[in-house]
Amino acid sequence: MSINYSKWDHIEVSDDEDDTHPNIDTGSLFRWRHQARVERMEQQKKKKEELLQAKQSYQTRKNDMKQKIKEAESKPADMEKLKIELSELELQEKEFLKKEEDLKKEEKLTPWNIDTICHEGMSRTIINKPKPAPKPETDEDKAEKQRTFTNKYKDQIKKYGMMRRYEDSQQYLTDNPHLVCDETCNYLVLWCVDLVIEEKKDLMEHVSHQVIVMQFILELAKSLERDPRSCVAAFFSRIKLGEKQYMDAFNDELTAFRERVETRAQARIDEAVREYEEEERKKRLGPGGLDPVEVLESLPDCLKACFESKDLELLKKTIVELPKEEAERHMKRCIDSGLWVPNAADLESDATTKDANGVEEEVYDEID
Missing domain, CATH: 1.20.58.610 (Cdc37, Hsp90 binding domain)
Incomplete structure (x- = not known):
């Protein structure tokens, strides 16, 4: 089936300059045309609303008349009168139908303009919910x-x-x-x-x-x-x-x-x-938890020389020459670090201990 494009042939546009005379103020002409078009549209709209209101009023009176006829079925005199009134109302209905038909023809013949050439087909509003903020990643994640x-x-x-x-x-x-x-x-x-x-x-x-x-x-x-x-x-x-x-x-x-x-x-x-x-230091720690290297470095030079030379007799002599408290303090630190093993005579003859450098050497006999 072919499409009828005739409705697009005549479109009323207020600022159409094709037929504007050069001696006429164009801006004023456009405003007059637009104002006249708006007034015609308002009149047509008012006419349509008045017809709709009259039709609704007629329909209400017609329904009321039918209800009265139904209630007056037992009264013949009233029935005749009501039927006459109903006939008159039905004649008015034909007039309303004719007016509606004329109004539709008038609207059909009215040229389209910028206000009637299109209309909103559908509309809706969508409010997007804000997305939750992403959860921050932890160091483990x-x-x-x-x-x-x-x-x-x-x-x-x-x-x-x-x-x-x-x-x-x-x-x-x-x-x-x-x-x-x-x-x-x-x-x-x-x-x-x-x-x-x-x-x-x-x-x-x-x-x-x-x-x-x-x-x-x-x-x-x-x-x-x-x-x-x-x-x-x-x-x-x-x-x-x-x-x-x-x-x-x-x-x-x-x-x-x-x-x-x-x-x-x-x-x-x-x-x-x-x-x-x-x-390595932890491996060297003696029975008392001291590092033999640190203890050796902290000894007086006379005692350090005895351990470095591994001279037992010199060690005995040096201990005797030192003040008793100082000698006891140094020897206790030597025992805790493993530099000196007390009661070595009771150990097996091949018992050994580590020197300050971690190298196994023969155990010194305990000083008397």
Whole structure:
């Protein structure tokens, strides 16, 4: 069935300039036309409302008349009168129908304008409830997330860290977008620290370059408030241009990062040395909980010489020459540290003790 477009042929527009005479004030003419159109619409609307009200009033009177006829069935005289009135009302109904038909024809022939050319088909208001704020991640959550990611993608991260050409890195990250995240960067940073500790500085410098590439991609995503995966191409496009200001910022960050890695690696080495020395010290502790090295260093030079020379006779002589309280204090510390073993004569002949350097030597006999 063909569509009838005739209703679009005549549209009344107040500011239609096609038929405006040059001697007529255009602005005033447009206002007059618009005012006349609005007045016609108001009259037509009022006419329609009056017809609707009259029809409703007629319908009410008609219903009342039917009810009276029903109630007056037992009174023939009243019945005739009521039927005559009902007939008159029915004649009025025909008039109302004719008026409605004329009004519809009039509306149909009225040209469309800006107020009647369209109307709102449907409308609704939707109020979005604010999304609850995401629960902040705890340190345990972050650590578990890092472990899971590392276990799953460790080989892929290392492969990216070993790449040299920008084209290869861009293609690899494009093919593996899940690697564009903080977890990849964290793993590469720790790897750089391990490489310094292993004295593989050249490899560390290469991997550190890939770390800064990843950091710049993540920072670009933050500044643009976009997903980091969508910023891979943008970063490599800019880095390949080689703008001096951008490259200087990149190289400065790379140099600072390498210095931080070496500082962190040295801190880990120092910490490991301290832990090792502490473990060794605990192994050396004597029965009284004292370190024989520390006790030996704190002894008077005369007693220290006796232990270092392992001269028992000289030790006996030196103890006798010292004040009694001082001698007892020093010997108690020697016993607590394991430098001196009392009642050594009661031990087996092959019993041994450790000297200040942790080397097993023969036990000195107890001084009488």
